[in-house]
Amino acid sequence: MSDTILSLENITKAFPGVVALDDVSFDLKKNEVHVLIGENGAGKSTLMKVLTGVYQPDDGKIILHGEEVKISNTKQAQERGIAIIFQEFNLVPNLTVAQNIFLGREPRNKFGLIDMRKLIKESKRLLDFLHSDIDPNAKVSSLGVAHQQLVEVVKALSVNAEILVMDEPTAALSEHEIETLFSIIKSLQENGVSIIYISHRMQELKEVGDRITVLRDGQTIGTRAAEEAELDELIRMMVGREISKVRIREKNTATEKVVLEVKNVSHGDILRNINLKVHEGEIVGLAGLVGSGRTELAQVIYGISKKDSGEILISGQRAGVSPIKSIKRKMGFLSEDRKRYGLSSDLPVKVNITHASLKQLFPSGIVNEKKEHTIAMDYRDQLRIATPDVTRNVVALSGGNQQKVILAKWLCTNSRFIIFDEPTRGIDVGAKEEIHNMINELASQGVGILMISSDLPEIMTMSDRVYVMRDGHIVKELDGYTTSQEEVIAYAVGGRE
Amino acid sequence: MDKNPNTDFTPGEVAGQKIPLQKFKDLSSSVGKFFREHIEELSRVFVLLIIFLVLIILSPNFVKVANLLNVLRVASLNLILATGMALTMLVSGIDLSIGSVIALSTMMFGQFFQEGRSIPEMVIGIVGILVISAVVGSINGLSVAYVGLPAFIATFAMDQITRGYSYYLSKGIVFARFTEVFQFIGGGYLFGIPMPVIFAALLLLVVGFMLNKTTFGRRIYAVGSNKEAAKYSGINVKQTMVITYMLSALIAGFGGIIYLSRLNAAEANIGLDFPLQAISAAAIGGISFNGGKGNVFGIIAGALLLTLVTNGMNLLGIDSDWQMGFTGLIIIIGVLVDRSYAKKKN
Numbered sequence: 001m002s003d004t005i006l007s008l009e010n011i012t013k014a015f016p017g018v019v020a021l022d023d024v025s026f027d028l029k030k031n032e033v034h035v036l037i038g039e040n041g042a043g044k045s046t047l048m049k050v051l052t053g054v055y056q057p058d059d060g061k062i063i064l065h066g067e068e069v070k071i072s073n074t075k076q077a078q079e080r081g082i083a084i085i086f087q088e089f090n091l092v093p094n095l096t097v098a099q100n101i102f103l104g105r106e107p108r109n110k111f112g113l114i115d116m117r118k119l120i121k122e123s124k125r126l127l128d129f130l131h132s133d134i135d136p137n138a139k140v141s142s143l144g145v146a147h148q149q150l151v152e153v154v155k156a157l158s159v160n161a162e163i164l165v166m167d168e169p170t171a172a173l174s175e176h177e178i179e180t181l182f183s184i185i186k187s188l189q190e191n192g193v194s195i196i197y198i199s200h201r202m203q204e205l206k207e208v209g210d211r212i213t214v215l216r217d218g219q220t221i222g223t224r225a226a227e228e229a230e231l232d233e234l235i236r237m238m239v240g241r242e243i244s245k246v247r248i249r250e251k252n253t254a255t256e257k258v259v260l261e262v263k264n265v266s267h268g269d270i271l272r273n274i275n276l277k278v279h280e281g282e283i284v285g286l287a288g289l290v291g292s293g294r295t296e297l298a299q300v301i302y303g304i305s306k307k308d309s310g311e312i313l314i315s316g317q318r319a320g321v322s323p324i325k326s327i328k329r330k331m332g333f334l335s336e337d338r339k340r341y342g343l344s345s346d347l348p349v350k351v352n353i354t355h356a357s358l359k360q361l362f363p364s365g366i367v368n369e370k371k372e373h374t375i376a377m378d379y380r381d382q383l384r385i386a387t388p389d390v391t392r393n394v395v396a397l398s399g400g401n402q403q404k405v406i407l408a409k410w411l412c413t414n415s416r417f418i419i420f421d422e423p424t425r426g427i428d429v430g431a432k433e434e435i436h437n438m439i440n441e442l443a444s445q446g447v448g449i450l451m452i453s454s455d456l457p458e459i460m461t462m463s464d465r466v467y468v469m470r471d472g473h474i475v476k477e478l479d480g481y482t483t484s485q486e487e488v489i490a491y492a493v494g495g496r497e
Numbered sequence: 498m499d500k501n502p503n504t505d506f507t508p509g510e511v512a513g514q515k516i517p518l519q520k521f522k523d524l525s526s527s528v529g530k531f532f533r534e535h536i537e538e539l540s541r542v543f544v545l546l547i548i549f550l551v552l553i554i555l556s557p558n559f560v561k562v563a564n565l566l567n568v569l570r571v572a573s574l575n576l577i578l579a580t581g582m583a584l585t586m587l588v589s590g591i592d593l594s595i596g597s598v599i600a601l602s603t604m605m606f607g608q609f610f611q612e613g614r615s616i617p618e619m620v621i622g623i624v625g626i627l628v629i630s631a632v633v634g635s636i637n638g639l640s641v642a643y644v645g646l647p648a649f650i651a652t653f654a655m656d657q658i659t660r661g662y663s664y665y666l667s668k669g670i671v672f673a674r675f676t677e678v679f680q681f682i683g684g685g686y687l688f689g690i691p692m693p694v695i696f697a698a699l700l701l702l703v704v705g706f707m708l709n710k711t712t713f714g715r716r717i718y719a720v721g722s723n724k725e726a727a728k729y730s731g732i733n734v735k736q737t738m739v740i741t742y743m744l745s746a747l748i749a750g751f752g753g754i755i756y757l758s759r760l761n762a763a764e765a766n767i768g769l770d771f772p773l774q775a776i777s778a779a780a781i782g783g784i785s786f787n788g789g790k791g792n793v794f795g796i797i798a799g800a801l802l803l804t805l806v807t808n809g810m811n812l813l814g815i816d817s818d819w820q821m822g823f824t825g826l827i828i829i830i831g832v833l834v835d836r837s838y839a840k841k842k843n
Contacts, residue, residue, distance in 0.1 A: 304728075324733060327730075341729045342726055355715070355726075358716070362712050365711050367712055367715060
């Protein structure tokens with residue numbers, strides 16, 4: 001374990017408005033599993049995209065086998081023996097395992113047609129190499145997640161990858177499948193493949209990795225040998241930054257009255273026995289890594305997805321059946337994906353604002369356009385939505401203003417309980433502060449709020465209480481005023497039970 | 498018997514009022530802000546105007562009141578059908594069954610309009626046609642919204658089923674010689690205006706009101722613009738779709754009654770090309786296939802444009818084979834122009 005085969009030196013990559021990678025260096029030795037960890041947005045994915053030619057670095061060098069190289073696209077990366085397996089698989093479900101492995105590179109016979117026999121034989125050889133008994137003729141759609149991942153690994157091997165990047169490979173796997181994956185990684189290592197392993201899960205890092213490097217805010221914080229690394233230290237390295245920001249929310253306005261109660265709710269493998277409460281006038285933060293089940297929980301509460309078991313009560317009445325029912329119970333929901341779930345972009349601002357309260361506002365079924373216009377103008381002024389007039393289509397507005405339109409929609413229904421899923425994602429700093437103040441203001445008016453966020457400072461400065469989710473469980477309830485970022489992250493990544 | 502509603506043309510039937518050229522002058526005088534907001538609709542009016550002028554220059558017969566009223570009368574049936582079609586297109590669907598729905602309901606109730614029948618019997622016939630249409634439309638809606646079939650497939654299958662069944666019912670029978678009262682619906686005139694034109698105008702008023710001034714209209718646009726967002730806003734997407742398909746077929750039935758009355762005859766193969774005629778008018782009129790975009794003014798412009806062009810080509814003596822080609826070209830141009838507006842807006 002000595003000779004370095006790859007080193008990324010002083011890589012810098014900036015996007016408009018944000019420096020994603022700032023002078024990052026990273027190296028990989030032969031036969032090594034080098035783990036890369038960091039919070040959402042720390043720069044892990046960007047770094048890997050630079051390595052695989054998706055992005056070009058603004059500055060810095062990529063040195064492969066002692067030679068500086070330029071990688072301008074993923075194909076070139078492949079030719080140089082670098083392959084990546086993304087969290088979302090790149091497989092065609094309706095094709096067979098063998099067809100997927102050699103997709104676009106099928107062996108040809110002398111007539112220029114696909115040589116099926118060779119295709120199967122080669123696939124079988126590669127699968128055997130990983131001691132896998134998957135049938136190369138099986139359709140990918142018939143395989144479980146772990147086997148699909150294995151097909152991805154085989155696909156990478158089929159291009160003779162020397163360096164394999166795995167992005168959160170265990171995110172979708174069960175305990176047993178993770179063991180299989182680790183044994184595959186071992187045998188890859190024995191056969192001369194070096195692996196860059198991106199993960200959030202603290203427990204598995206030491207088991208699978210040789211070295212661990214922590215990224216934070218686009219910078220390399222440090223590298224530790226896996227054997228010596230302490231979880232607490234890694235977490236400190238990940239979070240590191242001091243919160244310079246003062247709490248946005250100073251006074252807890254929560255009352256005794258429970259507005260949302262979730263009892264023993266389960267939903268497949270994604271949500272397991274969830275219990276939580278939100279009081280009127282309270283802001284409850286829901287922290288956790290991407291994929292921990294936060295958004296799914298929100299959807300189950302709102303009634304978009306059906307729960308398998310358990311009970312959901314809004315203001316003491318049964319809910320979680322359908323959005324229509326949830327709205328009747330005075331619940332609002334701001335989705336993380338505004339364009340897809342929040343807005344009819346091609347329709348005017350005023351129409352969007354009244355969408356959820358048509359029955360309430362116009363019980364006769366006839367739209368009073370004057371009333372609609374007045375209501376919309378009131379919300380425009382109240383929420384300072386930057387649009388000269390409310391007949392303009394939503395698509396013309398900025399992200400922050402679109403979010404305000406959605407908020408107006410839920411104020412228009414007189415919501416008493418609102419879920420904000422990533423309320424400020426992709427929103428500029430000024431509008432972000434405004435939205436924070438609005439959420440705070442709503443709470444002080446007695447609205448109960450459940451706020452899902454990957455933005456830790458947002459959770460820390462806004463919440464009265466914090467629930468931390470991991471792997472579909474709520475693992476911890478914390479006091480928003482006394483907890484620390486380290487504590488929240490530690491529960492989220494499983495550094496603490 | 499199955500005539501193209503746009504080529505069914507018999508000049509010189511009736512004398513009527515002066516041409517409403519004043520309308521266009523009024524429009525151009527109040528341009529300004531209105532122009533910027535309604536550039537899409539206005540561009541259609543502009544195209545209509547150009548075609549109008551070209552036809553005036555090319556054919557002296559065109560500006561005759563009789564011909565103009567005839568253009569309106571011919572356009573009115575497709576206008577009615579296109580209105581129903583536009584509703585399904587607004588919820589990003591389509592209804593290919595409207596012609597066969599008319600055939601089926603006619604085969605079931607056509608006998609009620611034949612000579613010797615009383616007025617109550619005719620009312621039964623009319624109500625029957627409307628009810629059958631609505632039922633078939635609801636089934637379309639259910640299979641699209643609840644079963645999840647693509648609208649093209651669901652309504653095409655329904656088209657085949659209803660057409661087949663109407664052939665079975667008819668056994669080659671042709672209904673003809675309807676009572677005079679019934680013939681008045683499609684062939685009569687009120688104050689010199691052909692009845693179909695009056696019916697089309699009334700329908701457009703009702704549908705226009707529904708789309709712009711009712712919560713149901715809001716729901717239609719919401720569903721067509723973004724189904725997921727509509728669902729998240731507590732709009733009953735499936736119910737909205739079922740009602741929309743029901744309305745589309747109901748309007749088709751309504752148009753069918755008028756068509757039947759004007760032809761004074763009916764057989765099982767009527768309306769074979771109705772869906773495509775209606776789709777053409779709606780598409781030219783700026784009703785987006787992706788849903789959520791378009792209004793009644795577009796439908797009016799689309800149907801008029803289609804009829805005017807056909808009428809003009811007839812007057813100029815252009816061969817009917819060429820006419821079809823031209824119609825196709827116009828559809829493509831219309832949709833392309835729309836798309837370029839949409840791009841500019843974004």
